[in-house]
Amino acid sequence: MSALAARRTSxxxxxxxxxxxxxxxxxxxxxxxxxxxxxxxxxxxLSTFATTLIGGTKFTGLANYARAFTDAExxxxxxxxxxxxxxxxxxxxxxxxxxxxxxxxxxxxxSSAVRLxxxxxxxxxxxxxxxxWGYLYGNDFGLIGQILRALHLPAxxxxxxxxxxGSMMNIVTWQYVGYNMIIMFAALxxxxxxxxxxxxxxxASQLRIAWSIKIPAxxxxxxxxxIFSIIGTFQLFNEPSLLRPLNPAAISSSxxxxxxxxNLAFINQDINYAAAIAxxxxxxxxxxxxVVQLSTRSRDGDGR
Amino acid sequence: xxxxxxxxVAAFMKAYPNIKVKVENVGQGAAHYQKLRTALKAGEGGxxxxxxxxxxxxxxxxxxxxxxxxxxGAASLQPLFVDWCWKQVVxxxxxxxxxxxxxxxxxxxxxDILDSAxxxxxxxxxxxxxxxxxxxxxxxxxxxxxxxxxxGGMFVxxxxxxxxxxxxxxxxxxxxINLSSPEATKVMQYWQKLIQEDLVSTDADFNDAWxxxxxxxxxxxxxxxxxxxxxxxxxAAKTTGLWRASKAPQWSSTAxxxxxxGGSTSALIKGTKNPIAAYELAKYINSNAATALQFANxxxxxxxxxxxxxxxxxxxxxxxxxxGQKVNELFGGIADTVDPNFQWVxxxxxxxxxxxDTMTPAITNKGDLVVxxxxxxxxxxxxxxxxxxxxx
Numbered sequence: 303m304s305a306l307a308a309r310r311t312s313x314x315x316x317x318x319x320x321x322x323x324x325x326x327x328x329x330x331x332x333x334x335x336x337x338x339x340x341x342x343x344x345x346x347x348l349s350t351f352a353t354t355l356i357g358g359t360k361f362t363g364l365a366n367y368a369r370a371f372t373d374a375e376x377x378x379x380x381x382x383x384x385x386x387x388x389x390x391x392x393x394x395x396x397x398x399x400x401x402x403x404x405x406x407x408x409x410x411x412x413s414s415a416v417r418l419x420x421x422x423x424x425x426x427x428x429x430x431x432x433x434x435w436g437y438l439y440g441n442d443f444g445l446i447g448q449i450l451r452a453l454h455l456p457a458x459x460x461x462x463x464x465x466x467x468g469s470m471m472n473i474v475t476w477q478y479v480g481y482n483m484i485i486m487f488a489a490l491x492x493x494x495x496x497x498x499x500x501x502x503x504x505x506a507s508q509l510r511i512a513w514s515i516k517i518p519a520x521x522x523x524x525x526x527x528x529i530f531s532i533i534g535t536f537q538l539f540n541e542p543s544l545l546r547p548l549n550p551a552a553i554s555s556s557x558x559x560x561x562x563x564x565n566l567a568f569i570n571q572d573i574n575y576a577a578a579i580a581x582x583x584x585x586x587x588x589x590x591x592x593v594v595q596l597s598t599r600s601r602d603g604d605g606r
Numbered sequence: 607x608x609x610x611x612x613x614x615v616a617a618f619m620k621a622y623p624n625i626k627v628k629v630e631n632v633g634q635g636a637a638h639y640q641k642l643r644t645a646l647k648a649g650e651g652g653x654x655x656x657x658x659x660x661x662x663x664x665x666x667x668x669x670x671x672x673x674x675x676x677x678x679g680a681a682s683l684q685p686l687f688v689d690w691c692w693k694q695v696v697x698x699x700x701x702x703x704x705x706x707x708x709x710x711x712x713x714x715x716x717x718d719i720l721d722s723a724x725x726x727x728x729x730x731x732x733x734x735x736x737x738x739x740x741x742x743x744x745x746x747x748x749x750x751x752x753x754x755x756x757x758g759g760m761f762v763x764x765x766x767x768x769x770x771x772x773x774x775x776x777x778x779x780x781x782x783i784n785l786s787s788p789e790a791t792k793v794m795q796y797w798q799k800l801i802q803e804d805l806v807s808t809d810a811d812f813n814d815a816w817x818x819x820x821x822x823x824x825x826x827x828x829x830x831x832x833x834x835x836x837x838x839x840x841x842a843a844k845t846t847g848l849w850r851a852s853k854a855p856q857w858s859s860t861a862x863x864x865x866x867x868g869g870s871t872s873a874l875i876k877g878t879k880n881p882i883a884a885y886e887l888a889k890y891i892n893s894n895a896a897t898a899l900q901f902a903n904x905x906x907x908x909x910x911x912x913x914x915x916x917x918x919x920x921x922x923x924x925x926x927x928x929x930g931q932k933v934n935e936l937f938g939g940i941a942d943t944v945d946p947n948f949q950w951v952x953x954x955x956x957x958x959x960x961x962x963d964t965m966t967p968a969i970t971n972k973g974d975l976v977v978x979x980x981x982x983x984x985x986x987x988x989x990x991x992x993x994x995x996x997x998x
Contacts, residue, residue, distance in 0.1 A: 354992070436814075547756070548813050551966045553852065569959045
C-alpha cells in the first residue's frame with residue numbers, strides 16, 4: 303500500500319515527508335533486522351542441515367523437523383509446559399486480577415505501598431530470584447524446611463521429582479504477579495467512573511461491579527497478560543537451568559523445550575537440530591496464542 | 607585460577623619480555639567450555655591458549671580445534687611429566703596439550719566422627735568401607751560420605767580405579783563404549799548396596815546445601831581427587847584439624863590402585879596467530895621448575911611434573927587443616943598408582959549430561975544402578991552412531 307501511495311504522491315513536500323519517515327524508522331529497522339530477522343533466517347537455514355562430529359555437514363531438508371515431531375523428549379517437555387500453563391497461568395492471573403481490583407476499589411490502605419511491594423519481584427532479575435528460591439527450597443538447610451521442622455511439621459522435599467514443577471510455578475507466580483497486576487490496574491484506571499457510579503447508585507455490590515463492569519471493560523488487557531503468560535511459559539529456561547544442579551534427578555536435560563534446545567546446541571553439539579526445535583517451539587507458541595485469541599474473539603461476536 | 611596472571615604468567619613475561627599475555631577468566635566448568643565452543647564456532651575471538659581438562663581434550667581434538675604441538679618440539683617435554691598425565695595429552699598421532707595438574711583419587715574423612723563410630727584406622731578395602739559406613743550410620747548422625755547423584759566425573763573415577771575401561775577412541779572414527787564390563791558392574795553393585803541400605807547420602811554436589819553438609823558433618827568424608835583437600839579447607843574452614851586423608855579404599859587387600867578425577871592442561875586453540883609464543887607460554891608455566899612449584903604451592907594445583915612431586919619444598923608440607931598430616935606426600939604416592947591407560951570418548955560433555963538423565967534418577971530413587979548403567983551405555987552408543995562414529 304505504501305508503495306502505491308508513494309507512486310501517487312509526486313508532490314515534493316510529500317516525498318520529503320516520506321523520506322523523513324523512513325529516516326526516523328531507520329535505526330529501528332537496522333536493529334530489528336540485525337537482531338531478529340537475520341538471526342531468524344540464519345537459524346532457519348541451519349535447521350535444514352545436519353552436522354555430525356564425523357562426516358561433517360550435510361543438507362537434510364526437513365529431516366530435523368520430522369525428527370522433532372517424533373522426539374519423545376521434546377514432546378514430553380511441551381506436554382509439561384502445557385500442564386504448567388493450565389495450572390499456573392490461571393492461578394497467577396487470578397491473583398493479579400484480585401489484587402488489581404482490590405487496589406482499584408480504593409478500599410485498601412496504603413495501596414501504593416502494596417502496589418510497589420507486589421511489583422518488586424519483577425524488578426529482581428530472573429536468575430537471582432530463581433537462585434534465591436533454590437536456597438529457600440533446599441532440603442537440609444533451606445529456610446522453608448527449617449521453619450517446618452521447628453514447628454515439628456513434616457518438611458516436604460520441594461526439589462523432588464514430584465514437587466519440582468510446583469516449586470517452579472511458585473517462582474514464576476511470585477515473579478510475575480505484580481507485573482500482570484500493573485497491566486490490569488492501569489487498564490482499570492482508564493474505565494470512565496460514570497460507568498460504575500451508576501451501578502453503585504443502583505445498589506450493586508463491589509463484587510457485582512467488578513464482575514459485570516470492570517472485568518469486561520479490561521478484557522483486552524487481560525488477554526494481553528494471557529498471551530504474555532503463554533509465551534513466557536513455553537520459554538521457561540532459568541528455572542530448569544539453575545535448579546538442575548540442586549537435584550539433577552528431578553530435572554532432565556529436556557525438562558522444558560527451551561532448556562532442551564540449549565542442551566542440544568551446547569552439550570550435544572547438535573546446533574542444527576537445536577535450531578529446528580527452536581523453530582517448532584516458536585510456531586507452536588504462535589499457534590497456541592492465536593487459538594486462544596480466536597476463541598475469545600468468537601465469543602465476543604463483534605470481532606473486536 | 608586466582609592470580610594466575612600476577613604470578614606464573616608474570617614470571618613468563620619476565621623471562622620472555624617480548625611476549626605480552628592477557629589472561630581472561632571466563633568462569634569454570636561448563637561456562638568455560640561453552641564460551642570456548644562459541645568462540646570456535648564464530649571462528650574468531652578465541653584465546654591462543656586455553657585451560658582444558660584431560661577428559662575434554664579428545665572432544666576438541668575431534669572437532670580439530672586444538673593445535674598439534676609436535677612440530678614445536680613438545681615430544682621433548684615428555685620425560686619431565688608423570689607418565690600417565692603425559693599419556694592423557696597424546697592421541698590421534700599428535701600431542702595436543704601440556705599437562706598442568708591432575709586429580710588422583712583419595713579419601714578424606716572427619717577423624718572425630720569416625721573415631722566416635724569406633725573406626726580408628728581408615729578403611730583399607732571397599733569391604734572395610736562398607737563396615738565403617740554401617741558403624742558411622744548407627745553410632746553417629748552422619749553418613750560416611752555422599753555418593754553425589756549427578757557427578758559423572760566421580761562415577762568415571764571409580765570405574766578407573768576398578769580397572770574398567772569404559773571408553774576408547776582410536777583418534778578417528780572408532781569409539782568403544784563399555785559400561786557393562788564385570789569391573790563396572792562390580793563398582794555399581796557395590797554403591798547400590800550402600801545407597802539402598804541408606805549408608806551413604808545421594809545429594810547432588812557442588813551446591814550450597816552440599817557445602818553445608820561438608821561443613822556441618824552431614825558427610826563424614828568424601829571420596830575425592832587430590833584437589834579436594836584444598837577445596838575443603840575453603841568450604842569447611844571451621845572444622846580445621848578434624849580432617850585426615852588416606853588412600854581410596856581398594857578392591858582387595860593387596861591391591862594398590864587409584865583413579866583420577868579432573869586435572870587440566872594448557873592447550874593451543876586453532877586459529878591462534880602466535881602459535882610459537884603460545885606454545886612457549888604453555889610450556890613455560892607448566893614445565894619450568896619454578897612456576898610448576900609455584901602452581902603447586904600457591905595455586906594448589908596437584909603437580910604433574912616428576913620434579914615437583916619429588917621436591918621436598920612441596921611434598922614435606924604439613925597441613926593444619928588435616929591435623930598436621932603431610933597430605934601432599936600422601937597424594938604424591940597415590941598419583942603413582944593411577945592406571946596410565948585410561949581413555950575418553952571425544953564427546954564427554956554429552957557423556958556427563960547423559961549420566962544425569964540415566965544414572966542420577968536411579969541413584970536418587972535407590973534403584974538398580976546396573977540397569978541404569980546399561981541405559982547410560984545405550985544412550986552413549988546411540989549418540990555415537992548418530993554422530994557418525996563406528997562402535998569398536
